[in-house]
Amino acid sequence: MMTIIQWILLGAALFSVGLYGVLTRRNAVLVLASVEIMLAAVNINLVAFDTYLSDPAYTGQIFALFVIALAAAEVGVGIAIILMIFRNRHSVDVDELDLMRY
């Protein structure tokens, strides 16, 4: 018997793991990948609630598709920025990017 609770628990666990990755990873590419895990956790919740409510407009699934499209655009732009940073500084360590500090 599947219930909505276990999807919510799974989404919360994956979101928290992704948040930990965003806060602790120092490679900028992997910070971006952790953001992807957080977006996927949100998608799990959207699809679970769509199935749970059996929404005739399929709002949850459509919204999940839009989140996936947004994530793809975000990865493209983010990796372009990271490659620019790498070309300029030969490092993608986020702790060293303190140009705008103070």
Add this chain to the structure above:
Amino acid sequence: MIEVFVFAIFAAIAIAGALVMVIGRNPVYSAIGLLTTMFSIAVFYVLQNAHFVAAVQVVIYAGAVMTLFLFVIMMIGVDKKEDTTEQIPWQRPIAIAVSVGLAAVILIAGSRAWITGRSVFGVDGINGTIEVVADALFGTWTLAFLSTIFLLTIAAVGTIAMAQYSPRRPEEES
């Protein structure tokens, strides 16, 4: 009953993949962990009868996005091990506290309002097929769909503009 077993197995795989991703020392291992998580999430979508979203998840995340990640990881050097000595004191304990605290807050807030009512998991076989999703996407959500086209166009233009921009030292560029 079999759905619960599939859910339990793939939930363990997804969380293990995510943990490998956030604490793996080698960036390539992190990418493989993310790939494992994305495939498990596609299995979850199939379990919820959202077949089209599952296909999109595999094609876009496991295909395009992971290829991009692996390409960039290889390009900017996999041999450089990330040193884990922290320059910011207390960063790691605070990060653990924030993550665990967020999960606790979600669960506490959820336990005060556990969702009740009808549950229809796994009874509607036609739910999530391409026909109904396309009907909603091009009917109800046309404006959002067109906005997504603009978003992707702007992102592509921005990416190309950033790739063409050359900083002060043009002689170093190929």
